[in-house]
Amino acid sequence: MTAQAPALPTRFSSRFEGIDRSLPVWLLAALALVFLMALPLGWLALVSVSGEQGFTGAHYLEAFTDPQLRKAFWNTLVMALWVGLGSLALGAPLAWLTARTDVPGRGLVRGLVLASFVTPPFLGAFAWVMLAGPNAGALNDLWRALTGAEGALVNIFSMPGLIFVVAIYTFPYVYVMISNTLELIASDLEEAGSILGASRFSVARTITIPLVAPAIFSGFILSVLQALALFGSPAILALPAGFHTITTQIWGMFHYPPRLEVAAAVSIPLLVATALLLLVQKRLLGRRGYAAVGGKGGQRRRIALGPWRYPAFAGCLAIMACAVFLPYGILAKAAFSRAWAQPLTWDNFTLRNWSFTFFEYGSTREAIVNTLELGVMSACVGAALAALLAYVARRKIIVGHQLVSFLALAPIVIPGVVLAVALFIAYTRPPLLLYGTLWILFLAYVTKEMPVGYSQADATFRAIPPELEEAGRVLGAGRLRVFAEVTAPLARSGIIASWCFIFIGVIRELSASIILFTPNTKVMSVVMFDLKEEGQFGAIAVLGIFMLVMTFGVVILVQRVLGRDFMGVRD
Amino acid sequence: MSGVRLSGLTKRYADLAAVEDLHLEVAPGELVALLGPSGCGKTTTLRLVAGFLRPEAGEIWVGQRCISSSATVVPPERRRMAMIFQSYALWPHMTVQENVAYGLRFKPELSGTERERRVSKMLKVVQLTGFESRYPGELSGGQQQRVAVARALVIEPEILLLDEPLSNLDANLREEMRFEIRRLHEAFGITTLYVTHDQAEAMVISDRVAVLNKGRVAQVGTPEDLFRRPRSRFVAEFIGNTNLVETTATGPSTVAKGPLSLHIAADGLAPGAPVLVSIRPHEIKFAPASAANMLRATIRRASYLGTAVDYEVQVEASELVLRVTAPVSPRLKPGDTATLAIDPAVCVPVSEA
Numbered sequence: 001m002t003a004q005a006p007a008l009p010t011r012f013s014s015r016f017e018g019i020d021r022s023l024p025v026w027l028l029a030a031l032a033l034v035f036l037m038a039l040p041l042g043w044l045a046l047v048s049v050s051g052e053q054g055f056t057g058a059h060y061l062e063a064f065t066d067p068q069l070r071k072a073f074w075n076t077l078v079m080a081l082w083v084g085l086g087s088l089a090l091g092a093p094l095a096w097l098t099a100r101t102d103v104p105g106r107g108l109v110r111g112l113v114l115a116s117f118v119t120p121p122f123l124g125a126f127a128w129v130m131l132a133g134p135n136a137g138a139l140n141d142l143w144r145a146l147t148g149a150e151g152a153l154v155n156i157f158s159m160p161g162l163i164f165v166v167a168i169y170t171f172p173y174v175y176v177m178i179s180n181t182l183e184l185i186a187s188d189l190e191e192a193g194s195i196l197g198a199s200r201f202s203v204a205r206t207i208t209i210p211l212v213a214p215a216i217f218s219g220f221i222l223s224v225l226q227a228l229a230l231f232g233s234p235a236i237l238a239l240p241a242g243f244h245t246i247t248t249q250i251w252g253m254f255h256y257p258p259r260l261e262v263a264a265a266v267s268i269p270l271l272v273a274t275a276l277l278l279l280v281q282k283r284l285l286g287r288r289g290y291a292a293v294g295g296k297g298g299q300r301r302r303i304a305l306g307p308w309r310y311p312a313f314a315g316c317l318a319i320m321a322c323a324v325f326l327p328y329g330i331l332a333k334a335a336f337s338r339a340w341a342q343p344l345t346w347d348n349f350t351l352r353n354w355s356f357t358f359f360e361y362g363s364t365r366e367a368i369v370n371t372l373e374l375g376v377m378s379a380c381v382g383a384a385l386a387a388l389l390a391y392v393a394r395r396k397i398i399v400g401h402q403l404v405s406f407l408a409l410a411p412i413v414i415p416g417v418v419l420a421v422a423l424f425i426a427y428t429r430p431p432l433l434l435y436g437t438l439w440i441l442f443l444a445y446v447t448k449e450m451p452v453g454y455s456q457a458d459a460t461f462r463a464i465p466p467e468l469e470e471a472g473r474v475l476g477a478g479r480l481r482v483f484a485e486v487t488a489p490l491a492r493s494g495i496i497a498s499w500c501f502i503f504i505g506v507i508r509e510l511s512a513s514i515i516l517f518t519p520n521t522k523v524m525s526v527v528m529f530d531l532k533e534e535g536q537f538g539a540i541a542v543l544g545i546f547m548l549v550m551t552f553g554v555v556i557l558v559q560r561v562l563g564r565d566f567m568g569v570r571d
Numbered sequence: 572m573s574g575v576r577l578s579g580l581t582k583r584y585a586d587l588a589a590v591e592d593l594h595l596e597v598a599p600g601e602l603v604a605l606l607g608p609s610g611c612g613k614t615t616t617l618r619l620v621a622g623f624l625r626p627e628a629g630e631i632w633v634g635q636r637c638i639s640s641s642a643t644v645v646p647p648e649r650r651r652m653a654m655i656f657q658s659y660a661l662w663p664h665m666t667v668q669e670n671v672a673y674g675l676r677f678k679p680e681l682s683g684t685e686r687e688r689r690v691s692k693m694l695k696v697v698q699l700t701g702f703e704s705r706y707p708g709e710l711s712g713g714q715q716q717r718v719a720v721a722r723a724l725v726i727e728p729e730i731l732l733l734d735e736p737l738s739n740l741d742a743n744l745r746e747e748m749r750f751e752i753r754r755l756h757e758a759f760g761i762t763t764l765y766v767t768h769d770q771a772e773a774m775v776i777s778d779r780v781a782v783l784n785k786g787r788v789a790q791v792g793t794p795e796d797l798f799r800r801p802r803s804r805f806v807a808e809f810i811g812n813t814n815l816v817e818t819t820a821t822g823p824s825t826v827a828k829g830p831l832s833l834h835i836a837a838d839g840l841a842p843g844a845p846v847l848v849s850i851r852p853h854e855i856k857f858a859p860a861s862a863a864n865m866l867r868a869t870i871r872r873a874s875y876l877g878t879a880v881d882y883e884v885q886v887e888a889s890e891l892v893l894r895v896t897a898p899v900s901p902r903l904k905p906g907d908t909a910t911l912a913i914d915p916a917v918c919v920p921v922s923e924a
Contacts, residue, residue, distance in 0.1 A: 188660035194647040195621055195654045196726060197677030206673070210664045301623075 022479040026397050029388040030404050036447050037407050040422035041414075047425050048264035059265035069266065072249040075238070079163055079245060080227040086167030087223035090319055091174030092216060097312055099182035102302045104309060109316045116323035117172035118551050120508035121165075122232025122525065123544045127327030128165045129236060130334060130537060132156040136341040138330055157241040166233050168323040170226045174219030181215035187301045218281040225277055228270065229415030231511035232525075236532065246270055247417045247511065254515055260425060267418040275413040328548075334541035353538035361539060363519075367527040368546075374438060374523065375506040378445040383499040385446070386453035387460075387491065391483065394461045395469075408454040411447050416511030419448055424515060436518045444512040449502040456501055460494025461487075493561045500558045504551050572599040573634030573729055574762055575620065580629035582615055589615040591786040593629070602756050602763040603791075604773035607783035608809070613766045616783070617732050620764060621654055622647040633730060648677070653723035654732040657739065659715050661707035667694070667718050668703040674726035693725040696755070713744045720752070724759060731763040737772060749775045770810050774798075782806050789924075798851075803922045807849040814855075814893045815921075816848045824915070831889050834863040835918035846920050852881070853896035854917035857909045864913040868893070870903045884911065 049055050063069055097103045098110055132139050134152040143153035155161060185208070193203040234245040244252070246266060253263040305312055334340035337348045357364050386408065392398055393405040411419065423444050427434035434440040464487060472482040488495075510525040517526045524543055531540045580593040590612040597603045605613040618624045620631055622644055631639035638645040653674065661670055671693060675686045694700050697717040707715055716736065723731060736752070737745045753776050756763060767773050773780045774794035781791045782805070790797060790806045801807035804815060818826035818833065820840035826833050826848060835848055868884040871892070880902065882895040887908075895911070903909055 186658060186660065188656045188658050189662055191621075191623060191647065192654065192656060192660035192662075192722075193673065195650070195652055195732075196674030196722070197648045197651075198673075199648055202677070206676075207662055211662070213664075 022483075023398070025480060026388070026392045029385060030392060030398060030400070032385060033389055033404060033407050033450075036443065036450070037410055040419070040426040040447075043426040044264050044267060044418070044422035047261055048268050050261065059261045060268075062262050063265040063269070068244070069246075069249060072244040072246045073269075075159070075243050076228060076246040079159065079166065079234070080224045082163040083166045083170055083227035084220045084224040086163060087171040087174045088216065088220055090167060091171035091219060091223075092178055094171070094316055094319060095175045095178035095182060097316060099179040100303055101305050101312070102309065103305060103312045103316065105313055105316070109313075109320065112320040112324050113172050113175050114555070115552075116169055116320070117176075118504060118555055119169060119324070119327070120232070120510070120525070120544075120547065120551075121169040121230060122236060122510050122528070123331070123508075123547065124169050124323070124327050125165050125233040125236040126528070126532065126537070126540050126544065127330050128156050128161070130330045130340055131326055132161065138341070139326075141341070157237055159238075159241070159243070162233060162237045162241075164322075165237060166227050166230060167223075168319070170223045171319075171323075173222040173226060174216075177215040177219035177222065178212060181212050185211050214284045217284050221277050221281040221284075225274055228274060229417070229511065231417050231514060232529075235514075235529070247415065250417050250421060251514060254424075260421075263421050264425065267415075267421050270415055271413060271418055274415060278413055331541040331544050331548075334537050335545055337538065340537050340541070353542050356536075357539040357542040361527075361531075361536075363522050363527055363530070364539075364543070367522045367524050370438060370441075370521060371507050371524040374441055374445060375503045378442055378449065378506045379499045379503040381442075382446045382449050382453045382502040383457070383495055386450060386457045386498055386502075387488075387495050390454055390457035390461050391487070394458060395466065397479075405454075405458075409451045412451040414448070416444075416448060416509065417515065419444060420512035420515035423447075423512070435516070436521065438521050440516050441513060441521060441523065444516055445502075445506045445509060448509065448512060449505040452501045452505060453498040456494060456498035457491075460491045460498075463494075464490050496561045497558050500554045500561075504554050507547060507550060572760070572762065573636075574599045574601070575730060575764065576632040577616070577620070578630050578632070580616065580619060580631065581627045582612075582619055582624055583627050588786050590619065590626075593783075593786065593788055595781055595788055595791065597762055597764060599634075599762055600760045601778045602753075602765060602776060604765045604767055604777035604780045605783055606767055606770060606773040606780050606809075607789075609768060611783040612786040613768075613783050614734055615786075617654075617734055617764060617766050620730070621652060621732055622650050651729040652732060653726055653728035653730075654734065655719050655723050655736045657735040659707075659719040659736075659739075661715055661718055661722075663707055666704050666706055667699060667710070670707065670718055671721045671725055673722065678726070689725055690721075693721045696724075696758075697721045712740055713748070716740060716748060720755065724755065724761075727759075728761060731761045733763065733765045735767055736765075737767075738769070745772070752776055782809060784809075799917075800919060801849060801921055803924050804847060804849075805924065807919070807921050812852055812894060812896075814850045814852060816850065816891065816893075818846050818848055820844045820846050826918075826920075828891055829889050831866065831886060831891065833913065833918055834915035835920060836916045837920045840920070847923060849919045849921050850893070850913060850917055851896075852894040853879070854914065855893065855895040855897075856912045857895070857897055857901070857903065858912040863915050864911075864918070866911040866913070868909055868911050870905050870907045870909065873903060873905060875899070884909070886911070 048059055049057065051058060094109065094113065098106045103109070129137070131137050132154045134140060134155040134157065137152070137154075137156065139154065140152040143149065156165065189211070190203050190207055193207045194200070198206065229247070231247040231251065234248050235251070238245055239248060250263050250266055253259040253266075330340070333344055335353055336350065337344065338350045338352070339348065342348050359365075389404050389408050393401045393408075398404075414422075423440055424435065426432075427440050427443070434443065468490070469482045469486055472486045473479065477485065508525060509523070510529065513523050513526050514529060517523065522530075524547060528540050528543050531537075531543070575597040577593055577595045580590055581588065582590040593612070593616060595603070605616055607613050615624065619626055619639060622639060625644045626639055626641055628641055630637055633650070638650055662673075665673070668690060672686055672690045675681055675689065681689075691700070694703065697720055699714065699717055699721065702710065702714065707718065710718065716739075719736070733752075737748050740748060749772055756776075765773070765776060777794070779791060779793055780797055782789045782797065784805050790802050792800075797806060797810050801810060801813075807813045807815065816828060816833075818828045820842050821827045821832065822842060823840055824834060824836075824838045826835055826840070826846045833848065835846070837846075840846060867887040869887065870882055871885050872883040874881040878899070879896050880899055882897060882903065884893050884895055885891075886893065893911070
């Protein structure tokens with residue numbers, strides 16, 4: 001067959017016939033993205049180097065020489081590294097047990113890890129204040145009652161306490177990375193080793209662990225990143241203990257007198273550190289594909305634990321008790337008691353916390369309305385924008401589609417506090433004066449959640465073969481029409497899922513909100529923070545439970561829509 | 572050099588027998604293919620031999636060693652076997668060199684230089700010299716396959732197990748690799764069990780083929796044995812195309828279907844007994860002269876296949892329809908009549924099972 005098709009001359013009936021009329025839509029989406037990312041970050045960088053007369057490096061000098069700031073940097077580093085190690089210690093064995101062994105209750109354990117994954121870390125921190133506060137903490141009470149000792153067993157207001165509370169809500173990142181990788185490694189690879197003469201131990205040392213190593217490192221890096229960006233837990237646990245992390249320090253710079261320029265100068269190193277860590281992680285994952293090479297993926301067979309089955313299960317439950325059972329228990333108790341530190345008796349039972357929270361306390365109702373409004377709005381706009389952008393990038397519709405994908409994923413490296421500083425600077429001055437309105441929060445949320453929504457949308461479009469659209473276009477439908485009538489219906493469940501991820505992210509958001517709120521624009525997490533100042537733990541518990549119920553409702557919706565649990569996605 | 576003996580092997584998965592009372596003997600240095608449709612238990616049998624599974628009943632012997640029984644199973648790493656997996660199971664984090672050398676790590680008696688020598692010799696055998704420092708992900712499917720072969724052979728195993736090793740290759744390469752594996756077998760002479768669902772592959776590669784059906788051995792024999800003298804409907808149908816004719820015995824070596832009478836390759840049939848006869852399409856000739864089994868037939872369909880023509884013919888005065896594979900010339904058209912000559916030797920009685 002050597003015959004070649006003759007080149008057909010192309011003729012358009014008019015000059016515009018050759019132009020794709022859907023182009024403005026794609027361009028607009030891309031421009032919105034650039035605007036969303038570039039404006040605040042540009043201002044952030046500019047303000048960090050601007051002095052009274054022109055450019056200056058004074059703010060950076062201050063950021064790196066101020067002893068208090070240096071201490072905060074150091075504390076952040078110590079905390080983040082230990083959180084990373086702690087997350088490995090918790091997540092790796094759990095992942096191996098549930099992915100590769102016959103430990104009982106694997107579904108339950110996975111479900112509990114998911115619960116810990118979606119629990120707002122600051123809520124966990126509140127719960128652990130009630131559990132392990134040095135004076136009235138429930139566990140310390142129990143300890144005193146059992147042993148007659150005077151002092152406390154544990155003091156959660158300490159660096160180890162902080163590390164512990166952050167790690168039990170961060171280890172799911174390690175768990176997800178490792179268990180997803182273990183799921184990819186076919187048993188063949190291990191069996192090939194053992195038939196060649198390798199003992200079980202040799203197989204683990206030479207095959208399994210090297211294969212999982214990239215996932216272990218990248219899970220570690222993700223945990224460190226989470227810890228670096230965290231504001232709530234340090235604010236709740238470190239401040240009473242008398243030390244700062246960099247996020248609480250930045251937050252402090254917004255108190256009177258505000259030191260915006262220094263905040264910007266401190267934010268930039270944090271941003272760079274995050275970006276570098278993420279780069280390392282990408283390198284690790286991209287080095288060699290570690291899915292089964294060649295051929296059909298083999299089956300995965302579970303390792304029989306024998307007599308260790310139940311001890312292993314007990315170990316899993318012990319971890320989950322710290323992350324889920326105990327905190328949820330104490331929140332429930334606090335929500336229904338007059339005094340959360342008193343025993344759970346009928347005398348102590350009350351519904352007053354609920355009526356106080358929802359009907360009496362000044363800002364709660366407004367905050368709930370704000371939160372829901374913002375959640376729904378950000379999720380709708382964010383999911384739609386993410387879908388358009390992911391589509392543009394995946395189908396390579398416009399020039400610079402690589403940039404689209406880069407920008408949409410870029411906010412991953414922006415800690416919430418830094419984003420808030422950037423937005424604060426950008427929108428407290430013309431052309432857009434948004435500070436003091438819900439719009440600035442809306443922008444913060446859409447930006448912050450864009451990577452999550454985008455990844456989900458991208459995964460969805462990747463699964464839809466372009467031929468399905470091409471078949472429609474050959475029959476005469478334009479790109480927009482095909483998008484609306486073919487692609488969108490096929491992508492529906494994926495887009496609903498991305499809506500849900502954004503919604504969950506928004507209703508629990510604290511680190512950006514705490515800087516951007518004004519008295520008229522409080523959201524739930526901020527109100528909970530206020531309630532802590534007043535010592536209203538009952539009301540915090542009520543709001544926390546309300547938040548958890550909403551979150552789990554949406555999680556269940558996602559599972560229904562996607563037909564699988566969603567921990568595979570948010571990596 | 573030792574052979575392998577499987578006796579009464581049984582493996583159940585939740586009451587469902589994957590392998591049931593399976594007997595098979597592999598002579599030292601012999602290559603036996605386990606052939607059967609999916610779900611026939613061939614891979615389970617192989618995994619039992621490898622020691623990845625424990626049988627519920629029966630035993631596996633290698634030479635004078637019992638390596639599996641329901642009571643004890645020698646773990647895979649102490650069986651001195653090698654296995655080539657369907658997925659190749661190459662370790663993506665190791666180079667070609669490291670993959671191939673892996674099994675030698677567990678032979679402490681070998682010196683470092685001896686190991687290197689063996690690896691490079693083996694890579695030469697599979698024509699992968701120069702690829703030592705590549706990772707498996709950087710090789711083509713055929714090259715990955717050859718790495719898997721080298722990794723298995725370099726340890727000079729007592730027994731070699733292959734689990735559908737060619738099923739992930741494209742058609743041309745698959746054919747090439749069949750001869751390659753046969754060549755390697757002849758060079759090394761390792762006792763080999765080869766699992767496949769592809770009968771052409773089994774026939775090219777093996778000394779003997781064991782056809783498995785529902786967890787049991789339906790028939791063992793040389794490829795020619797199986798093709799020419801199938802013992803059951805299953806084997807006759809599974810190996811190649813065939814015509815199966817339900818007849819009744821009329822004499823010790825004659826059967827009838829309605830008015831038709833056929834001489835077949837049997838003696839001692841009890842008159843009146845039902846007999847199922849298998850006749851390979853290419854054994855039926857359009858020919859004028861033959862002593863026995865002359866049938867008049869009308870051509871119903873003729874399909875040109877290049878080297879032959881596939882006919883469907885209606886035997887006159889009978890309901891019987893046969894498939895006939897005949898040379899391209901002389902060509903017959905639908906509606907033509909012809910005389911069929913069937914040598915009694917190719918009319919093989921088979922059992923229903």
